[in-house]
Amino acid sequence: MAAGPGRTARGTVLAAATLTIMAPALIAPSLPAMEQAFADRPGASLLVRLTMTITSLAVAVTAPVAGVVADRIGGRPLLVAGLVLYSACGTIGYFLDDLHLLLASRALLGVAVGGVMTAVNAVVTDWFDGPDRASFLGLQQVFASLSGVVLLPLAGVLATAGWRVPFWLYAVAAAVVPFALLAVRDRHGTARPTAPGGGRAFTGGVLGVYALALVATLVFYMAPTQVPFLLSGQGVGPVLVGAVVAGSTLASTLGGFTFPALRKRLSSGAVTTVCVALLGTGWSLVGVTGGPAGTSVGLFIGGLGVGLAIPNLTLRLSETAPPAWRGRVFSGLVAGIFLGQFLSPLLVQPLIRATGVGTAFTWSGIALIAGAAVAAVGSSIRGTHQERTNP
Numbered sequence: 588m589a590a591g592p593g594r595t596a597r598g599t600v601l602a603a604a605t606l607t608i609m610a611p612a613l614i615a616p617s618l619p620a621m622e623q624a625f626a627d628r629p630g631a632s633l634l635v636r637l638t639m640t641i642t643s644l645a646v647a648v649t650a651p652v653a654g655v656v657a658d659r660i661g662g663r664p665l666l667v668a669g670l671v672l673y674s675a676c677g678t679i680g681y682f683l684d685d686l687h688l689l690l691a692s693r694a695l696l697g698v699a700v701g702g703v704m705t706a707v708n709a710v711v712t713d714w715f716d717g718p719d720r721a722s723f724l725g726l727q728q729v730f731a732s733l734s735g736v737v738l739l740p741l742a743g744v745l746a747t748a749g750w751r752v753p754f755w756l757y758a759v760a761a762a763v764v765p766f767a768l769l770a771v772r773d774r775h776g777t778a779r780p781t782a783p784g785g786g787r788a789f790t791g792g793v794l795g796v797y798a799l800a801l802v803a804t805l806v807f808y809m810a811p812t813q814v815p816f817l818l819s820g821q822g823v824g825p826v827l828v829g830a831v832v833a834g835s836t837l838a839s840t841l842g843g844f845t846f847p848a849l850r851k852r853l854s855s856g857a858v859t860t861v862c863v864a865l866l867g868t869g870w871s872l873v874g875v876t877g878g879p880a881g882t883s884v885g886l887f888i889g890g891l892g893v894g895l896a897i898p899n900l901t902l903r904l905s906e907t908a909p910p911a912w913r914g915r916v917f918s919g920l921v922a923g924i925f926l927g928q929f930l931s932p933l934l935v936q937p938l939i940r941a942t943g944v945g946t947a948f949t950w951s952g953i954a955l956i957a958g959a960a961v962a963a964v965g966s967s968i969r970g971t972h973q974e975r976t977n978p
Contacts, residue, residue, distance in 0.1 A: 609678025615742070618635055646698075650704070652918075665709075721902055728846065801930075805927035814933075867952045869952070
């Protein structure tokens with residue numbers, strides 16, 4: 588067996604992981620000033636908001652293509668190409684004065700994010716097996732969550748100097764490229780294993796993982812998109828709102844740290860049930876309390892659930908995906924996560940109009956808790972049946 592990756596290779600992959608989940612949101616602090624800057628352009632209000640959401644949509648649409656590329660040529664070449672495209676299409680927004688060109692650059696940024704995220708998952712799964720894989724996936728979630736804790740507040744500070752300045756944060760990817768070229772290696776080299784026929788990799792279990800990722804992300808993304816409106820309606824200022832929302836991201840980091848230990852004690856299905864229950868409990872608390880203190884606690888509990896969910900779902904896929912299909916299988920997970928981001932405000936808005944923001948959180952939480960309860964009962968029944976049939 589080939590030697591494991593060195594510290595530089597591991598650090599490079601973790602650095603790349605920080606550039607993915609929160610990439611669409613890095614310009615969020617710039618949106619109000621951007622809207623003012625383009626106020627004289629037709630449809631400026633809608634187009635400015637699309638500059639953030641179109642990135643998530645582009646990730647969801649193009650990630651499957653990135654998966655095919657990863658399976659054909661390996662994770663390392665896709666990682667390098669994705670980082671280069673990420674840096675170029677992210678930073679070019681600083682120079683663009685045409686909203687339509689800016690939208691095009693943000694869509695291409697989504698293509699890059701999908702490539703980087705798919706490549707990272709494929710490389711990590713190639714590198715590690717068993718408990719080592721679970722540990723590194725937990726660490727990967729920690730670094731991905733830290734990007735929200737560090738980069739989003741930094742983007743807010745930079746936005747005070749001008750709405751264009753936060754676009755320079757995307758240049759961080761360029762610093763990762765030399766390390767990806769020199770240190771990262773695919774375990775199988777450039778020769779990829781032969782792919783199985785038919786499409787047997789996409790089983791019902793794999794599709795179920797995709798669905799869970801989409802729903803969990805859709806609900807979790809209510810935090811950055813809806814909590815500001817919930818708290819601002821009570822006179823809470825933007826600084827405190829930002830701190831409260833950041834708590835959910837910080838909790839995701841804690842979830843990544845605790846995942847390896849929890850996975851040793853519980854099955855993958857049990858961990859999933861715990862994740863859904865935590866997210867549901869947290870969101871119910873947000874809806875019932877509504878104030879800054881209760882919302883902070885609720886977001887922290889929900890964020891902890893998501894911090895456990897992402898590495899757990901990734902691990903479940905890594906244990907079932909044939910090596911030759913890992914890129915394609917993982918690309919579906921990436922697509923589910925970012926499609927959830929894109930759909931969250933669209934699907935939640937009708938519920939908010941009918942019931943209000945707080946009640947929308949309450950009902951979302953209750954639905955998740957009910958789902959977790961059904962899953963727990965079903966798991967218990969299956970376990971009892973297995974004991975009876977296999978005494």
